[in-house]
Amino acid sequence: MDNEMTLSFVALSENESLARIAVTSFVAQLDPTIDELSEFKTIVSEAVSNAIIHGYDEDGKGIVTVHAVREGDVVSVAVKDQGKGIPDIKKAMEPLFTTKADMERSGMGFTIMESFADHLQVESEPGVGTVVTFSKKFHSMKMTQIS
Amino acid sequence: MNFEINMERDIAIIRLYGELDHHETEKIRTHISQTILKGNLHTIIWNLERLNFMDSSGIGLILGRMRELSAVNGQTIILNPSNTMKKIFQFSGLSKYVMEGKEEEAILYARGIVNG
Numbered sequence: 224m225d226n227e228m229t230l231s232f233v234a235l236s237e238n239e240s241l242a243r244i245a246v247t248s249f250v251a252q253l254d255p256t257i258d259e260l261s262e263f264k265t266i267v268s269e270a271v272s273n274a275i276i277h278g279y280d281e282d283g284k285g286i287v288t289v290h291a292v293r294e295g296d297v298v299s300v301a302v303k304d305q306g307k308g309i310p311d312i313k314k315a316m317e318p319l320f321t322t323k324a325d326m327e328r329s330g331m332g333f334t335i336m337e338s339f340a341d342h343l344q345v346e347s348e349p350g351v352g353t354v355v356t357f358s359k360k361f362h363s364m365k366m367t368q369i370s
Numbered sequence: 371m372n373f374e375i376n377m378e379r380d381i382a383i384i385r386l387y388g389e390l391d392h393h394e395t396e397k398i399r400t401h402i403s404q405t406i407l408k409g410n411l412h413t414i415i416w417n418l419e420r421l422n423f424m425d426s427s428g429i430g431l432i433l434g435r436m437r438e439l440s441a442v443n444g445q446t447i448i449l450n451p452s453n454t455m456k457k458i459f460q461f462s463g464l465s466k467y468v469m470e471g472k473e474e475e476a477i478l479y480a481r482g483i484v485n486g
Contacts, residue, residue, distance in 0.1 A: 236393035243389070243423070253410040261423060261454040272392045318461070326432035327399070331462050335426055338461060340452075 225365035226293040228254070231286050234279035234304070242271040242289050249291050250298055253361040262339040263298070263359055269332040270355040276323065278306025278353055296361045297341075305352035312345050375405050381480055383473055389423035395431050406435060412444045413480040417473060419450040419456040421443070429462045440477055447476050 229248035230245045232238040245262045250263060271287060279285035290301045309315045316337070321330035337343050347353040371394035371417065372387040381417075384402060403480050414435055418424070448459060448468045459465055469476055 236391075236396065239391045239393050242390075242396050257446060261452060261456075264423060265425050265454060265458070268391055268423075272425065317386070327427075327461060329426045329432040329433060330430035331426040332419060335458055338457065347425070350395050351408070362418050 224292055224294055225241070225317065228291050231288045233283050234275045234285040234287055234306075236272070236275055236281055238287070239268055239271050239275065240285075243268055245289065246291060246300065249293070250361065253296055253298070254363045255361045259359070259361055263361075266336045266339050266343075266357055266359070267300060267302070270300075270357070273332055273355070274302055274304035274306065275300050276326070276328070277309075278304035278317055296363060297358055298361065299358040301355065301356045303352065303354045306349055308349040308368050309345070309347040309355055310349050314346055316345065341354075351370055371398070372404070373466075376384070377446065377468065378477055380410055381395070381415060381477055382406060382409065382411055382413070383415045383417060385417040385419075386421040386424075388421070390421060390431070391423070391425050392446075393428040395427040400429060402431075403434065403438065406438060411439065411440060414439060415447045415449055415476045415480065417449045418455060421452075421455070424451075424455050424458065426458065426462075429458065429464070432464065433462075433465055445480060447477065447480060449473065449476050450452070481485045 228249050228368055229309060246267045274287045286307050289301045292299045314320055316333040318334045319330040321328040341359050343357040345355050371389060374385045376383040444466050450470055459468055
């Protein structure tokens with residue numbers, strides 16, 4: 224392992240940008256391309272928003288933890304909450320499925336996460352919480368220039 | 371996050387700046403929605419050229435306004451999104467509304483459709 228970080232914050236929506244800023248700094252060492260970085264930030268934003276909105280109903284009390292590990296040019300991230308959990312993960316991951324249509328949630332979060340991550344795993348148990356784990360390989364700009 | 375709304379008769383040009391996420395969407399949605407409903411509106415042009423980041427909240431925001439416009443058979447143009455945003459629009463079935471170019475061109479395009 225080359226680097227590791229853990230960030231915890233309460234379930235307030237203003238912390239979505241905090242999580243993005245932290246992970247952006249964490250991967251800066253890898254000289255990501257603009258597209259790689261924005262895809263990576265999008266995955267984190269979706270997972271963290273889900274934890275805050277769906278896990279905790281934005282209660283400002285529940286704790287969301289973002290744990291990131293870098294090994295070479297691969298970064299793995301786990302976004303964890305101890306909120307209400309997902310009763311049917313398969314259903315939750317269907318495109319356009321949302322339990323919060325009234326809030327104009329598009330139901331595209333998991334589709335976006337799956338598309339932008341190299342690997343994505345969702346574990347959840349009602350009443351216990353949810354962990355979204357994903358990894359993404361970065362193709363450094365320096366390496367691109369050499370090859 | 372900042373935004374500007376410019377009204378060109380029945381066209382609203384909404385310029386978004388900074389990062390659009392769930393938190394920011396909740397803050398600006400009502401304001402944008404009210405401006406739209408007050409005007410005699412037919413088209414929304416979302417200018418995303420200066421938007422640095424958008425997640426699926428942006429899809430919710432745009433789809434919500436499309437729903438409001440559908441009452442008047444209105445149309446939507448999504449102008450100059452980043453590569454990552456383009457992919458998000460593609461996953462969400464909104465690619466056909468994406469356009470690249472200047473605002474003036476988008477306005478002419480919108481009028482072309484409106485005037486038949």
